[in-house]
Amino acid sequence: MTGDGRGPVPDEIGAQDLWQSLRGSTQARIGLGRSGDAQRTQSVLEFRAAHALARDAVHQPLDLAGLTSQVAALGLGAPAVVTSQASSRSEYLRRPDLGRLPADLSAISASGAELGFVLCDGLSPTALTQHGAGLLAALAAVLGKRYTIAPPVIATEARVALGDHIGAAMGVQTVIVLIGERPGLSVAASVGMYLTHLPRPGRPDADRNCVSNVHPPEGLAYTDAARVIAGLVAGARQLGRSGVDLKDTSRTDSLAARKPQPRVVATVAACDLLRTLRDRNGGLMLHQSGGCCDGSSPMCYLDGEFIVGDRDVLLGILDLAAEPGETPVALPEGADAVPVWISGPQFDAWRHTQLILDVVPGRGGGFSLEAPEGYRFLTRSRVFGPAELAEFDAAPPLVGAEVEAGARPPVPAFPVVVADGEAAGAACALP
Numbered sequence: 001m002t003g004d005g006r007g008p009v010p011d012e013i014g015a016q017d018l019w020q021s022l023r024g025s026t027q028a029r030i031g032l033g034r035s036g037d038a039q040r041t042q043s044v045l046e047f048r049a050a051h052a053l054a055r056d057a058v059h060q061p062l063d064l065a066g067l068t069s070q071v072a073a074l075g076l077g078a079p080a081v082v083t084s085q086a087s088s089r090s091e092y093l094r095r096p097d098l099g100r101l102p103a104d105l106s107a108i109s110a111s112g113a114e115l116g117f118v119l120c121d122g123l124s125p126t127a128l129t130q131h132g133a134g135l136l137a138a139l140a141a142v143l144g145k146r147y148t149i150a151p152p153v154i155a156t157e158a159r160v161a162l163g164d165h166i167g168a169a170m171g172v173q174t175v176i177v178l179i180g181e182r183p184g185l186s187v188a189a190s191v192g193m194y195l196t197h198l199p200r201p202g203r204p205d206a207d208r209n210c211v212s213n214v215h216p217p218e219g220l221a222y223t224d225a226a227r228v229i230a231g232l233v234a235g236a237r238q239l240g241r242s243g244v245d246l247k248d249t250s251r252t253d254s255l256a257a258r259k260p261q262p263r264v265v266a267t268v269a270a271c272d273l274l275r276t277l278r279d280r281n282g283g284l285m286l287h288q289s290g291g292c293c294d295g296s297s298p299m300c301y302l303d304g305e306f307i308v309g310d311r312d313v314l315l316g317i318l319d320l321a322a323e324p325g326e327t328p329v330a331l332p333e334g335a336d337a338v339p340v341w342i343s344g345p346q347f348d349a350w351r352h353t354q355l356i357l358d359v360v361p362g363r364g365g366g367f368s369l370e371a372p373e374g375y376r377f378l379t380r381s382r383v384f385g386p387a388e389l390a391e392f393d394a395a396p397p398l399v400g401a402e403v404e405a406g407a408r409p410p411v412p413a414f415p416v417v418v419a420d421g422e423a424a425g426a427a428c429a430l431p
């Protein structure tokens with residue numbers, strides 16, 4: 001541009017390449033140039049088209065029949081359909097307060113489930129029509145393995161806070177509202193998710209967490225959004241609340257390169273046997289004590305049956321709900337969690353190796369729960385490389401006294417279930 005502001009458009013002064021590379025990193029309208037004193041016709045037309053799309057997205061009614069049948073097909077139960085006290089789209093836009101109050105919730109049955117999903121048209125029914133069912137499917141795939149999920153609810157002329165009434169009527173511990181976000185001039189069909197733990201009417205926004213801009217391919221992908229929500233759900237359950245005290249750690253956890261490998265992983269076969277034992281007996285724990293005879297095998301006990309010593313080392317917590325190759329989003333809870341302990345002296349001998357819990361035919365150690373099953377647990381080992389060992393310097397494992405005092409290990413940044421021991425690099429079984 002020239003000093004009087006009437007100069008040539010940016011590309012005429014050779015700046016085109018600069019603007020092009022900047023445009024690649026934002027959907028904002030930057031470096032549009034001008035024609036004389038006016039904007040270029042192309043920019044004006046593009047702006048008007050985006051504005052028309054945004055207006056249409058607000059006013060276009062939700063495809064309720066289509067969404068209801070797509071949601072019903074997900075196998076979460078027949079969705080209930082409710083509406084707010086706003087009696088029309090026009091009233092909804094003029095009276096946000098009415099969009100936060102339910103007209104009638106009698107279609108909802110209290111399920112007592114851990115999680116509930118509410119799909120709300122919000123300010124972009126178009127967004128829900130485009131993304132609602134796909135996003136819900138991704139959420140259910142990740143969360144359905146760990147939590148009970150109530151039949152979904154679809155709400156029209158709805159604002160975020162309507163989810164508090166609906167969540168309370170569903171009787172769920174945590175409600176997740178999927179809602180069409182106010183359209184902007186770069187995206188008209190984007191879904192926001194608002195998570196509220198222990199929902200009840202009157203909750204302020206400070207009690208919620210928001211995950212916004214779900215609109216693949218440009219925005220957040222469904223699976224990434226589900227991963228963030230899974231971390232928030234686990235965090236809310238541990239904390240007992242959502243909102244400003246609950247932080248999203250999923251993005252920092254994804255800095256996997258800076259995190260140590262888990263010290264213990266399990267094969268699919270070991271997890272299958274653990275699940276069988278868990279289903280029959282209840283929560284489990286494993287302990288590798290060292291010494292002779294049974295001591296060289298990992299012993300499987302009912303959780304709490306073996307008294308852990310102050311100097312015993314917690315190698316990790318196996319997750320019986322985890323899939324092979326899946327990177328955990330949170331520490332496992334309840335009977336899915338199997339802590340793996342090793343005695344202090346054994347740890348000193350094996351601290352340079354990753355332990356891979358496996359299963360072989362045979363008879364388990366005397367007190368170990370798998371003894372009558374015709375299989376026994378076996379620990380294989382993979383020697384850590386120098387870079388991996390360096391990562392451990394910053395993250396020493398917890399000992400019994402620390403866990404007793406309430407400490408919890410970090411969420412592993414790598415998969416903890418492996419297809420088989422050899423594929424995981426196991427050199428041998430521990431002697």
Ligand code: B12
Pocket residue numbers: 096122123158159160161179180181182190192194205206208209210211212213
């Ligand atoms: C409109 C808007 C606002 C308006 C809301 C006014 C109103 N009465 O509607 C105002 C300007 C007040 C606002 C303020 C804030 N906002 Co705002 N807001 C938006 C926006 C542009 C659209 C939201 C929307 O369409 N919601 C759907 C409609 C249908 O819901 P609604 O019931 O009508 O509106 C409710 C929610 O939108 C909610 N809300 C708005 N912002 C936020 C932020 C958080 C963290 C929560 C829990 C709720 C919330 O407040 C409304 C009233 O209850 C989004 C951008 C986006 N892509 O979604 C950002 C967005 C949601 N806001 C954001 C933030 C950070 C805030 C503030 C914390 C900013 C600040 N530092 O003060 C505050 C928090 C306000 C609050 N309610 O607690 C972030 C959230 C980031 C995150 N993942 O947590 C977003 C995604 C913008 C961004 N990309 O950074 N916001």
